[in-house]
Amino acid sequence: MATATTVHQVRRPSGLPTPEDFAFVRGPLPEVTTGTALVENLHLSVDPYMREAMDYDGWGGGNDLDTPLEGRSIGRVIASRTPGLADGDLVFHRKAWRTHALVTPEEATVLPGWAGVPIRTRLSLLGGTGLSAYVGLTRIARLQPGEDVFISAAAGGVGTAAGQIARLLGARRVIGSAGSAAKVRHLVDDLGFDAAFDYHDGPVGAQLAKAAPEGVDVFFDNVGGDHLEGAIENLRTHGRVAWCGAVAQYNDLGNPPPAPRNLYDVVSKSIRLEGFLVREYNHLQGELEDLLVPHLRSGALKPDETVVEGIDNVVAAFIGMLRGENLGKMIVSL
Amino acid sequence: MATATTVHQVRRPSGLPTPEDFAFVRGPLPEVTTGTALVENLHLSVDPYMREAMDYDGWGGGNDLDTPLEGRSIGRVIASRTPGLADGDLVFHRKAWRTHALVTPEEATVLPGWAGVPIRTRLSLLGGTGLSAYVGLTRIARLQPGEDVFISAAAGGVGTAAGQIARLLGARRVIGSAGSAAKVRHLVDDLGFDAAFDYHDGPVGAQLAKAAPEGVDVFFDNVGGDHLEGAIENLRTHGRVAWCGAVAQYNDLGNPPPAPRNLYDVVSKSIRLEGFLVREYNHLQGELEDLLVPHLRSGALKPDETVVEGIDNVVAAFIGMLRGENLGKMIVSL
Numbered sequence: 137m138a139t140a141t142t143v144h145q146v147r148r149p150s151g152l153p154t155p156e157d158f159a160f161v162r163g164p165l166p167e168v169t170t171g172t173a174l175v176e177n178l179h180l181s182v183d184p185y186m187r188e189a190m191d192y193d194g195w196g197g198g199n200d201l202d203t204p205l206e207g208r209s210i211g212r213v214i215a216s217r218t219p220g221l222a223d224g225d226l227v228f229h230r231k232a233w234r235t236h237a238l239v240t241p242e243e244a245t246v247l248p249g250w251a252g253v254p255i256r257t258r259l260s261l262l263g264g265t266g267l268s269a270y271v272g273l274t275r276i277a278r279l280q281p282g283e284d285v286f287i288s289a290a291a292g293g294v295g296t297a298a299g300q301i302a303r304l305l306g307a308r309r310v311i312g313s314a315g316s317a318a319k320v321r322h323l324v325d326d327l328g329f330d331a332a333f334d335y336h337d338g339p340v341g342a343q344l345a346k347a348a349p350e351g352v353d354v355f356f357d358n359v360g361g362d363h364l365e366g367a368i369e370n371l372r373t374h375g376r377v378a379w380c381g382a383v384a385q386y387n388d389l390g391n392p393p394p395a396p397r398n399l400y401d402v403v404s405k406s407i408r409l410e411g412f413l414v415r416e417y418n419h420l421q422g423e424l425e426d427l428l429v430p431h432l433r434s435g436a437l438k439p440d441e442t443v444v445e446g447i448d449n450v451v452a453a454f455i456g457m458l459r460g461e462n463l464g465k466m467i468v469s470l
Numbered sequence: 471m472a473t474a475t476t477v478h479q480v481r482r483p484s485g486l487p488t489p490e491d492f493a494f495v496r497g498p499l500p501e502v503t504t505g506t507a508l509v510e511n512l513h514l515s516v517d518p519y520m521r522e523a524m525d526y527d528g529w530g531g532g533n534d535l536d537t538p539l540e541g542r543s544i545g546r547v548i549a550s551r552t553p554g555l556a557d558g559d560l561v562f563h564r565k566a567w568r569t570h571a572l573v574t575p576e577e578a579t580v581l582p583g584w585a586g587v588p589i590r591t592r593l594s595l596l597g598g599t600g601l602s603a604y605v606g607l608t609r610i611a612r613l614q615p616g617e618d619v620f621i622s623a624a625a626g627g628v629g630t631a632a633g634q635i636a637r638l639l640g641a642r643r644v645i646g647s648a649g650s651a652a653k654v655r656h657l658v659d660d661l662g663f664d665a666a667f668d669y670h671d672g673p674v675g676a677q678l679a680k681a682a683p684e685g686v687d688v689f690f691d692n693v694g695g696d697h698l699e700g701a702i703e704n705l706r707t708h709g710r711v712a713w714c715g716a717v718a719q720y721n722d723l724g725n726p727p728p729a730p731r732n733l734y735d736v737v738s739k740s741i742r743l744e745g746f747l748v749r750e751y752n753h754l755q756g757e758l759e760d761l762l763v764p765h766l767r768s769g770a771l772k773p774d775e776t777v778v779e780g781i782d783n784v785v786a787a788f789i790g791m792l793r794g795e796n797l798g799k800m801i802v803s804l
Contacts, residue, residue: 395729411737
């Protein structure tokens with residue numbers, strides 16, 4: 137008989153989570169009740185925002201202990217008792233980390249077939265990760281064609297998406313910072329960044345000035361702290377900073393980055409800084425697909441993903457992602 | 471024979487300027503050359519941005535030593551050798567601090583007559599001060615009717631203008647902070663602020679929370695530092711911070727305010743922060759007049775000004791303004 141595995145959060149972590157904060161619970165497949173469908177999950181997403189959810193209970197917008205740490209997932213309907221979902225449907229839902237999830241039609245989105253585009257792209261470039269990059273660039277920073285962009289944590293999921301999408305939006309130069317020489321090479325050699333640097337090699341401001349002697353127009357920030365300070369140094373008049381949700385994440389790890397000492401230079405440079413949460417922009421999913429799918433189909437755009445196999449590795453993948461061990465979007469395939 | 475007085479900057483100050491940084495130079499009236507007109511100044515403006523100009527020479531966008539510290543002024547043409555200006559014209563120009571200025575038609579704007587509105591209002595509510603408040607509220611913070619506004623340095627020139635204009639724009643509650651009990655009383659009793667507090671009386675965040683238990687939507691900031699931190703604590707989701715040029719001023723006094731420790735809360739609250747320089751918005755002067763003049767004429771709106779008499783007091787007025795000794799806009803009338 138088939139067995140379902142569910143990954144519970146059993147403890148509130150302090151700082152970086154450890155394997156002991158989770159428990160793998162195995163049991164029979166859930167019974168399909170009227171109005172629901174059973175989904176066999178194919179791909180699970182591990183994302184920075186989940187770390188924040190671990191700090192609060194359900195009432196606080198987080199995760200109750202001894203329940204699964206829920207997240208984005210893609211699966212296939214294997215048994216339906218609702219007319220809204222049919223056996224064989226590929227669906228996106230938010231009820232991982234589980235091998236099997238019971239969903240209502242309201243909780244699941246039947247995925248369109250994008251011929252030639254791998255379905256797990258719905259968790260990377262065509263998912264919340266890509267949407268974060270797209271919203272930050274188009275709605276927050278309002279990137280214009282011909283402008284120059286700097287991206288922090290550029291080798292991470294949102295970072296690589298931001299670099300690729302900035303290019304599609306007509307950015308002139310795309311510059312990234314990352315945490316290792318391998319990541320820097322990946323950005324320039326595999327993802328078409330015009331320049332990249334390892335932030336361990338020197339002050340961000342000085343390295344950015346070297347990579348972008350004429351300054352930059354937009355800073356897509358996943359980091360804050362010294363990256364923000366270095367960006368403010370190098371932003372042109374009327375520059376914009378888009379602060380992705382991941383920045384707040386750092387606070388929860390107990391190490392809030394220092395606020396930049398040059399913050400008030402945003403006045404003399406007429407700079408705009410704006411934070412955003414991607415969950416307010418789900419209505420732009422169609423717009424994101426319209427932009428990206430043709431390029432994904434033609435092969436001109438390739439999702440940048442680190443894929444880990446097996447539900448047993450989801451906790452390690454999550455912790456690894458928080459430690460920055462991934463290149464691009466971290467996905468767990470079952 | 472009439473004498474002209476010109477106030478030169480003779481030294482670069484460190485921190486707060488002192489009287490020794492200036493010299494009063496007296497001499498004959500300037501000779502009216504072809505294409506110019508001689509203006510007898512009636513009112514001079516002393517503004518925070520002038521402190522910054524004192525740090526740099528003309529090439530750096532500042533003020534050369536042994537030349538007048540230039541600023542906004544209103545005067546009357548007393549001798550013209552250009553068809554663009556006629557004897558008796560009331561003009562706005564930027565060539566104070568002088569009792570008499572030689573101007574070209576390009577350097578002077580002939581002022582419209584606003585029946586019943588004192589001409590010196592062109593240096594307060596209808597001048598750069600009012601325009602700073604108007605731009606910050608309408609173009610940067612994009613204040614909507616029914617929203618709540620918090621203003622720092624609320625008893626200063628830009629602050630009182632922001633409070634009055636926010637009300638005209640339909641703000642629900644207008645809250646200010648200031649540096650003395652007298653200023654707090656002035657805001658509530660004379661200017662119609664709904665609440666105000668003395669920032670010496672306790673942490674800004676806690677005092678603002680008491681004055682605005684439901685939070686605020688917009689923070690018009692002239693100060694930065696602990697005011698920004700307290701505002702971020704109390705801003706609602708999608709709150710906006712408009713940073714007026716005056717904030718940068720503090721850097722030049724050698725005491726840059728600390729960046730707020732809760733800066734990254736702007737992500738979870740989707741807050742927007744934006745700096746601006748009013749000089750980029752001079753094209754909105756007509757819009758400002760359209761809004762304010764009817765209310766000024768009816769008496770519903772009164773410019774909040776501290777008027778000092780005599781060119782000999784311009785330096786003291788300037789230093790007093792930098793020390794926050796004024797209520798409302800500081801003007802020197804000759």
